[in-house]
Amino acid sequence: MNVGTTIIKSRHSVRKYKADPVDENVIKDVLECARHAPTAMNLQPWIFGVVRERSLLGKIADLTDHGKFIAGAAVCIAVFGEKKAKYYLEDCCAATQTIILALQAYGVGSCWVAGEKKEYAEAVRKLLDVPDGYTLVSLIPAGFPAEITLQKKKVLEEVTFFEKYSEQQ
Numbered sequence: 001m002n003v004g005t006t007i008i009k010s011r012h013s014v015r016k017y018k019a020d021p022v023d024e025n026v027i028k029d030v031l032e033c034a035r036h037a038p039t040a041m042n043l044q045p046w047i048f049g050v051v052r053e054r055s056l057l058g059k060i061a062d063l064t065d066h067g068k069f070i071a072g073a074a075v076c077i078a079v080f081g082e083k084k085a086k087y088y089l090e091d092c093c094a095a096t097q098t099i100i101l102a103l104q105a106y107g108v109g110s111c112w113v114a115g116e117k118k119e120y121a122e123a124v125r126k127l128l129d130v131p132d133g134y135t136l137v138s139l140i141p142a143g144f145p146a147e148i149t150l151q152k153k154k155v156l157e158e159v160t161f162f163e164k165y166s167e168q169q
């Protein structure tokens, strides 16, 4: 039994949230975790936006296609990557997953909502007044879970190999 891996394995995407707010100190600690995520050449090419205003959450939700539930989140963290950094996408994905797991450690549910490949990325950037050298990589709506859906996962043997790959694992 390991506390860290138990938290990691207990994470599921949460899209329905209770009305309770997420404490400011929790958000700050989550962002502290995010800034410790690994980045290529340690460039840390990111900005993390924290949105709690209900009207702004609604506007972000409206812009997305599969993120309408952002309107009901207690908070939404938006991860922006500095486009001139070669590995900004990988770096910001590392930060995104770190944020999601740090939230989980506090019992706060969240869901990764796509950003970088979406047409609405530019509109979200403009809505939040983020400089144009940055692009939206992900949106992370979060809150205490009101409902959790469990997704099926592939079994370990199906997705791993040791030493060299072989069809008969």
Ligand SMILES: Cc1cc2nc3c(=O)[nH]c(=O)nc-3n(C[C@H](O)[C@H](O)[C@H](O)COP(=O)(O)O)c2cc1C
Binding pocket: 011, 012, 013, 014, 015, 066, 067, 111, 112, 113, 114, 149, 150, 151
């Ligand atoms: C890059 C990426 C983009 C995603 N975009 C969305 C999204 O736009 N809307 C959504 O509801 N879920 C989104 N998800 C969440 C996935 O649907 C979810 O992780 C997947 O169904 C597995 O479920 P689980 O997170 O509960 O394990 C995204 C996840 C990733 C990694």
